[in-house]
Every structure is written in C-alpha cells, then in structure tokens.
Amino acid sequence: xxxxxxxEMGAKHMRSTIRDVAALANVSVGTVSMVLNGSDKITEQxxxxxxxxxxxxxxxxxxxxxSLSSSRSYTIGLAMTDLTNPFxxxxxxxxxREIDRHGYSLILGMTKNSVEQEKKLIEKFLDAGVDGVLIxxxxxxxxxxxxxxxxxxxxxxxxYVSTYYTGTKGSCVMTDLAKGSxxxxxxxxxxxxxxxxxxxxxRELVLSDQRIKGFIRAHRDREIEIRYDQILETxxxxxxxxxxxxxxxxxxxxDAIMTIxxxxxxxxxxxxxxxxxxxxxxxxxxxxxxxxxxxMLETPLTTVRQPIKEMCRQAVDMLFGAIEEDxxxxxxxxRVLLEPELMIxxxxxxx
Amino acid sequence: xxxxxxxEMGAKHMRSTIRDVAALANVSVGTVSMVLNGSDKITEQxxxxxxxxxxxxxxxxxxxxxSLSSSRSYTIGLAMTDLTNPFxxxxxxxxxREIDRHGYSLILGMTKNSVEQEKKLIEKFLDAGVDGVLIxxxxxxxxxxxxxxxxxxxxxxxxYVSTYYTGTKGSCVMTDLAKGSxxxxxxxxxxxxxxxxxxxxxRELVLSDQRIKGFIRAHRDREIEIRYDQILETxxxxxxxxxxxxxxxxxxxxDAIMTIxxxxxxxxxxxxxxxxxxxxxxxxxxxxxxxxxxxMLETPLTTVRQPIKEMCRQAVDMLFGAIEEDxxxxxxxxRVLLEPELMIxxxxxxx
DNA sequence: TCATCAATTTGAACCGATTCAATTATCATA
DNA sequence: TATGATAATTGAATCGGTTCAAATTGATGA
Numbered sequence: 001x002x003x004x005x006x007x008e009m010g011a012k013h014m015r016s017t018i019r020d021v022a023a024l025a026n027v028s029v030g031t032v033s034m035v036l037n038g039s040d041k042i043t044e045q046x047x048x049x050x051x052x053x054x055x056x057x058x059x060x061x062x063x064x065x066x067s068l069s070s071s072r073s074y075t076i077g078l079a080m081t082d083l084t085n086p087f088x089x090x091x092x093x094x095x096x097r098e099i100d101r102h103g104y105s106l107i108l109g110m111t112k113n114s115v116e117q118e119k120k121l122i123e124k125f126l127d128a129g130v131d132g133v134l135i136x137x138x139x140x141x142x143x144x145x146x147x148x149x150x151x152x153x154x155x156x157x158x159x160y161v162s163t164y165y166t167g168t169k170g171s172c173v174m175t176d177l178a179k180g181s182x183x184x185x186x187x188x189x190x191x192x193x194x195x196x197x198x199x200x201x202x203r204e205l206v207l208s209d210q211r212i213k214g215f216i217r218a219h220r221d222r223e224i225e226i227r228y229d230q231i232l233e234t235x236x237x238x239x240x241x242x243x244x245x246x247x248x249x250x251x252x253x254x255d256a257i258m259t260i261x262x263x264x265x266x267x268x269x270x271x272x273x274x275x276x277x278x279x280x281x282x283x284x285x286x287x288x289x290x291x292x293x294x295x296m297l298e299t300p301l302t303t304v305r306q307p308i309k310e311m312c313r314q315a316v317d318m319l320f321g322a323i324e325e326d327x328x329x330x331x332x333x334x335r336v337l338l339e340p341e342l343m344i345x346x347x348x349x350x351x
Numbered sequence: 352x353x354x355x356x357x358x359e360m361g362a363k364h365m366r367s368t369i370r371d372v373a374a375l376a377n378v379s380v381g382t383v384s385m386v387l388n389g390s391d392k393i394t395e396q397x398x399x400x401x402x403x404x405x406x407x408x409x410x411x412x413x414x415x416x417x418s419l420s421s422s423r424s425y426t427i428g429l430a431m432t433d434l435t436n437p438f439x440x441x442x443x444x445x446x447x448r449e450i451d452r453h454g455y456s457l458i459l460g461m462t463k464n465s466v467e468q469e470k471k472l473i474e475k476f477l478d479a480g481v482d483g484v485l486i487x488x489x490x491x492x493x494x495x496x497x498x499x500x501x502x503x504x505x506x507x508x509x510x511y512v513s514t515y516y517t518g519t520k521g522s523c524v525m526t527d528l529a530k531g532s533x534x535x536x537x538x539x540x541x542x543x544x545x546x547x548x549x550x551x552x553x554r555e556l557v558l559s560d561q562r563i564k565g566f567i568r569a570h571r572d573r574e575i576e577i578r579y580d581q582i583l584e585t586x587x588x589x590x591x592x593x594x595x596x597x598x599x600x601x602x603x604x605x606d607a608i609m610t611i612x613x614x615x616x617x618x619x620x621x622x623x624x625x626x627x628x629x630x631x632x633x634x635x636x637x638x639x640x641x642x643x644x645x646x647m648l649e650t651p652l653t654t655v656r657q658p659i660k661e662m663c664r665q666a667v668d669m670l671f672g673a674i675e676e677d678x679x680x681x682x683x684x685x686r687v688l689l690e691p692e693l694m695i696x697x698x699x700x701x702x
Numbered sequence: 703t704c705a706t707c708a709a710t711t712t713g714a715a716c717c718g719a720t721t722c723a724a725t726t727a728t729c730a731t732a
Numbered sequence: 733t734a735t736g737a738t739a740a741t742t743g744a745a746t747c748g749g750t751t752c753a754a755a756t757t758g759a760t761g762a
Binding site: 378379381392393394397416419420421 | 714717719
Binding site for chain 2: 748752
C-alpha cells in the first residue's frame with residue numbers, strides 16, 4: 001500500500017511508515033533507518049531533512065517490525081516475588097527507572113513466593129522474546145530449578161537481585177547480609193544484651209543462611225556461646241514472626257529479639273504487646289530492611305538498611321552488560337555485595 | 352535461510368521457524384499457522400501432524416513476527432502511581448493475574464504521583480505498541496491531561512482503575528468511595544462521636560471529593576451541622592497525616608479522626624502517641640483501604656475495605672471488552688462502582 | 703460415473719522495520 | 733584534470749509470522 005492509496009482511504013487512520021518518510025524526505029529507507037538509529041555516517045543536512053519529514057507525518061517506528069528485523073525486543077522481564085511487601089515495591093520502582101534509562105520496557109510478573117509460578121513466568125518471558133530477565137527469587141525451601149537451566153540453555157541473559165539460588169550460575173547483586181546481621185548483633189551485644197533470640201528464615205535459603213552466619217560470628221568474636229534454641233527458622237511473614245515470638249518465650253526469656261525482616265518484627269511486637277512486654281523497656285526488638293514504615297511505628301524500629309537503589313542500579317547495569325556483550329550469558333557469574341547500614345532507633349536500648 | 356543451511360551452521364543455535372515445522376509435517380505454512388491459532392477448520396489428524404512436528408523441533412512462535420503481521424502485541428501497559436504503598440502493590444498483583452488469564456503480558460511503569468511522569472509513560476506505551484492501557488491516576492492537583500486525549504485520538508483502548516480524572520471520558524472501575532465514607536461516618540456518629548475531624552485529600556481529586564461528600568451526607572442525614580474547620584485537605588501520605596493531626600488540635604479537640612487512607616491514619620496515630628493521647632480510650636481513629644498492616648497494628652485500625660481483587664478483575668475485563676470490540680475505544684465511558692466494606696476494629700469505640 | 707458444493711489446504715503477498723553489499727558523491731592529492 | 737581513497741547513500745533481501753483468494757480434496761446426490 002502506498003501513500004497514494006492511503007490518501008484514498010483517508011490518511012488520518014493510517015500510521016505512516018518508514019517509506020512514507022523516505023519518500024517525503026527524498027531519500028532511501030535505509031537512510032531514514034540510519035538517521036533514526038543515530039548512525040554517525042549521515043550528513044547533518046540529510047538528517048535534518050529526515051527529521052523534518054518524520055515530524056511532518058508524525059511518524060513513529062513500528063516496534064514490532066523493528067524487533068523482528070533487529071531481533072531485539074527492547075524489553076526486560078522481571079520475576080518478582082511479592083509486591084505486598086513494600087520493600088519489593090520500592091525495588092520495582094528503582095528497577096523500572098533504571099531499565100527506562102536504557103530505553104527498555106519492563107515486563108512484570110509476580111511469583112508470590114512460588115517457584116512454580118516463577119517457572120511459568122520464565123516460560124512466558126521466553127515466549128514473549130524479552131532481551132533479558134531479572135529475578136528476585138521466590139523464597140521457597142527446596143526449589144526445583146529447571147527454569148534457571150532453561151534460561152542458561154536458551155542463552156538468555158539474566159541476573160538475580162537481592163538474593164540468589166544456591167548452586168546456580170547467575171550473576172547477583174545483593175546486600176552483604178552477613179555483615180548487616182553481624183553489625184546488628186555486635187551492637188546488641190555492646191548494649192549489654194545477654195540472651196538474643198534470632199527469628200530467621202530457613203537456613204537452606206541464601207538470604208537466611210548468611211544472616212545466621214553473621215549472628216553466629218558476632219557471638220564467636222566475643223567468645224559467647226550460642227545455645228541451639230536461640231535460633232528459630234520459619235516463614236518470613238508477619239504471622240510467622242508473631243508465632244515464633246510465642247515459641248521463643250516457651251523456651252527462654254530473651255532480652256532481645258532479632259528477625260530477618262521488618263514485617264516479622266512487627267509480628268513480634270504485636271505478640272509482645274499482647275503479653276504486656278514493653279519495647280524497649282522490657283525487651284529490645286530489631287528487624288532488617290528498613291521499610292518506610294519502620295521509622296514511623298509507635299516505637300521506631302532498629303533495623304538494617306539495604307541499599308536498594310544502588311542494588312537495582314548495579315543489577316540492571318550488570319544485566320545490560322550481559323546483553324550487550326557478544327555472548328554475555330556465558331561470562332562468569334559475578335556476585336556483588338553491597339554495604340548494609342545499621343539504623344539504630346528506639347526499639348533497642350542499653351540493658 | 353533454509354533448513355539445510357541451518358544444519359551446516361549447527362542447528363542447535365538456530366531457532367526453528369514456522370517453515371521448518373511446515374516442512375517436517377508436510378503441510379503448508381498457512382496450515383501450521385491455523386493450527387497454532389486454533390482455527391476450527393483443520394482436520395484432527397492434520398493438527399496432530401503439526402503438533403508433533405512442533406514438539407519435535409521444539410518450535411516457539413516468534414512473538415515479534417506475530418505482532419508485526421497481526422498488528423497485536425499481546426501486551427497491556429499499566430501506569431501505576433506509587434508502589435511503595437502496599438495497597439497499590441496488591442493491585443498490581445491482581446491486575447497482573449487477570450491480564451495473564453487473557454494471555455497478555457503486563458508492561459509496568461511507575462508515575463510516583465507525577466502527571467508529568469504519567470505523560471512520558473503513555474508516550475512510551477504508544478511507542479511500544481501496547482494493545483491497551485490501564486491507568487491508576489497520579490494524585491496531582493491540577494493535572495494537565497493532554498496524554499489522555501492523546502490516547503483517545505490514537506484510539507488506544509484504556510481504562511482507569513480505582514479513580515479517574517474528572518472531565519475525561521474513559522471507563523473506570525472503582526469503589527463507591529462516598530458510600531464507604533458515609534458508612535464509616537454514620538458508624539462513628541452512632542457510637543456517639545460529636546466532633547469528628549476529617550483529614551482528606553484535595554477536593555479537586557475525585558477520590559477525595561467523593562469521600563468528603565459521604566462524610567457530609569452522613570452528618571446531614573442526622574441533621575448535624577458541620578463546621579468548616581472539621582475538614583482538612585492535604586497530601587495523602589504519612590507525614591501529611593501527622594502534620595494535619597497537629598493542625599486539628601490547634602483548632603479544636605476532636606473525639607475522632609478519620610483519614611482517607613490507612614497510611615495517613617498511621618501518621619495521625621504517631622502524633623497522638625506523641626501528645627500522649629490513647630487510641631481508642633481518648634480518641635477514635637479510622638482509615639480507608641484496609642491494608643494488610645492495618646489489622647496488625649498495636650491498635651488494629653477501623654477502616655473501609657476496598658474490594659481490590661474484584662476491582663481489578665472488572666477493570667481488566669472492561670479493557671479487553673474495548674480491545675476486542677471493533678472500535679471499542681469510541682464506546683461510551685462506563686463507570687462501575689463497587690461496594691466498600693466497613694471493617695470495625697479496636698481503634699474506634701463507644702463514647 | 704459425474705456434477706455440485708462444502709470443507710480443507712495451499713502458498714504468495716504482506717506487515718514495516720534493519721542490514722549490508724553495491725553504488726554514488728566528495729575531497730585531497732598528484 | 734585525473735586518480736584514488738573515503739564518506740555517504742541506496743535499495744533489495746530479510747526477519748518469521750498471518751491472511752485470504754485460489755486450488756484441492758472429499759462427500760453427497762443424481
């Protein structure tokens with residue numbers, strides 16, 4: 001269909017194509033394409049002619065045609081665990097901004113902490129022809145990881161954000177969780193706590209394992225013995241935090257409770273409120289993540305801040321590195337650790 | 352490039368095309384395409400032959416080619432205000448599931464309550480060739496709405512979710528905010544409150560206006576006068592809730608404070624805590640939205656639940672209705688109101 | 703057995719960009 | 733002014749599907 005036919009049919013309803021622009025600017029389609037892609041071997045005046053024509057017919061590149069011929073979709077798939085936790089909400093915000101900066105779009109999918117869902121999502125991303133995948137792993141205990149191998153065998157560039165699956169090759173940008181945990185524990189010990197309960201996630205998960213290691217190391221540095229019952233493993237949500245707090249008190253009387261995220265700390269505080277223990281007068285409580293809410297609770301929460309923004313920036317950079325490399329997906333997996341920051345607030349105090 | 356050349360180059364690295372499948376199944380490409388699209392005029396045995404071939408060469412349709420020739424992208428753009436509020440996090444979850452059910456993908460963008468960002472996003476969606484757009488409007492006071500008109504002039508099907516921009520044509524699914532507000536106010540009046548402060552968003556915004564109307568109507572039904580100073584207009588976040596609470600007490604001594612969302616109520620409670628007023632003994636507090644957190648606060652919050660899931664389901668259905676219609680984007684704008692639900696908890700009590 | 707009509711199947715044209723070998727224009731130099 | 737080298741431009745081929753008019757097949761009835 002040519003411009004003439006278009007006129008017949010009413011040009012208003014027909015999106016103009018690169019050929020229309022070429023005709024109007026009196027150059028070839030190849031030239032128009034090069035101008036549009038910012039090639040450096042185009043005369044300034046030619047470029048101007050083209051851009052004028054583009055403006056005149058209000059031309060927009062057809063993204064599908066572009067993707068087909070260039071075999072790039074300018075699209076990144078993000079497999080996100082669970083957006084009801086504001087921590088991950090922030091993360092999506094930052095990831096989106098970074099991806100945008102590269103001129104790409106973000107296709108979002110939620111796994112709700114189910115590896116099964118994550119599998120389906122990866123399948124979908126592969127079908128949708130994304131150029132790369134970001135994974136914020138679902139926290140599940142014994143994940144079946146065929147989808148990760150599938151990504152690798154399809155040579156699809158991907159990167160983990162915030163934590164990774166043990167035993168898989170794949171780059172990851174995350175907080176130095178062990179260090180955060182270490183710093184917090186050390187601080188509590190410095191503040192004369194003698195009996196800290198640590199409500200953790202399951203040790204099989206990297207994100208729990210590292211935090212537990214930090215907790216243990218801080219005690220070991222002081223040559224303080226840890227009893228096995230000081231560490232509890234459970235699900236990482238509010239209710240589990242509440243339940244675990246109850247279990248702690250069935251075992252012993254702690255002078256502080258640490259959890260692996262702020263939401264769990266809220267569960268702990270709810271239980272403490274119920275048994276009439278005051279925070280921090282009777283017991284200290286500390287979380288991890290530093291949610292927006294955490295500083296605003298009636299008793300602002302001592303916690304460990306993760307540098308989310310930086311984490312997202314580096315993860316996206318890493319992913320685009322892999323995309324732009326000739327065969328980036330075979331490069332060695334990189335693991336980047338970022339510095340956590342201890343946020344001391346009112347929920348902890350000197351004993 | 353034919354199958355033979357592929358063999359030469361090492362078939363492993365070459366994605367197979369519809370022509371490969373056709374050759375292997377001994378049918379034409381047209382037939383393969385029809386089978387893949389579930390046409391009804393294909394013999395069962397032909398279909399089987401094709402599907403076998405598809406399985407054998409591990410064929411996947413190239414989405415870009417598909418989009419180019421069918422001029423559909425199977426993609427929906429979502430312009431979301433702000434994901435750090437868990438209310439919207441939930442919303443994204445539900446929207447994504449529904450869109451998925453239709454076999455589409457979700458392209459997400461965040462506007463952070465900036466209409467400027469929203470504009471850029473719509474531009475981007477148009478460039479990316481999405482098939483439809485969902486908008487959760489940015490809450491800004493005097494929005495410049497050219498992007499909405501742009502959507503309309505491009506005949507891009509779109510729908511608002513949760514609230515809409517006054518004066519624009521566009522379908523919307525939202526909670527009956529006035530009713531929720533009315534019910535809550537009525538309940539408080541029934542509980543003998545004589546002096547309720549209402550911390551609202553700006554009246555220019557539909558979502559505030561309607562809530563204010565509900566508040567007023569409940570009083571009017573009882574023939575109770577409202578003083579102008581009972582209603583405050585401010586930003587819809589935690590800090591503003593805190594500040595507004597302070598301003599309330601500069602004006603009068605309320606026996607209840609209502610806000611237009613739960614996050615603001617938390618700000619109010621933080622202030623009350625600071626001035627040593629107990630909730631609910633000294634004063635009642637009520638919010639709106641029913642966040643996951645709200646029932647878990649030290650004093651669980653009385654609030655109005657919005658039926659998010661249903662809202663998302665209907666909004667997506669509506670959007671796909673418009674997409675599938677011949678010229679759905681010119682249909683009349685529909686406005687759907689869903690029933691809110693009053694959630695009575697401990698933060699309010701009989702006076 | 704043959705004509706007719708409906709049900710399947712075919713395959714070339716098309717969607718709208720990118721790519722790159724071939725061509726033409728430009729310019730410095732002999 | 734001719735020559736070669738370099739820079740800019742051209743346009744046909746290509747990407748991998750969908751579409752639909754035309755061809756083929758199969759079923760039915762005379």
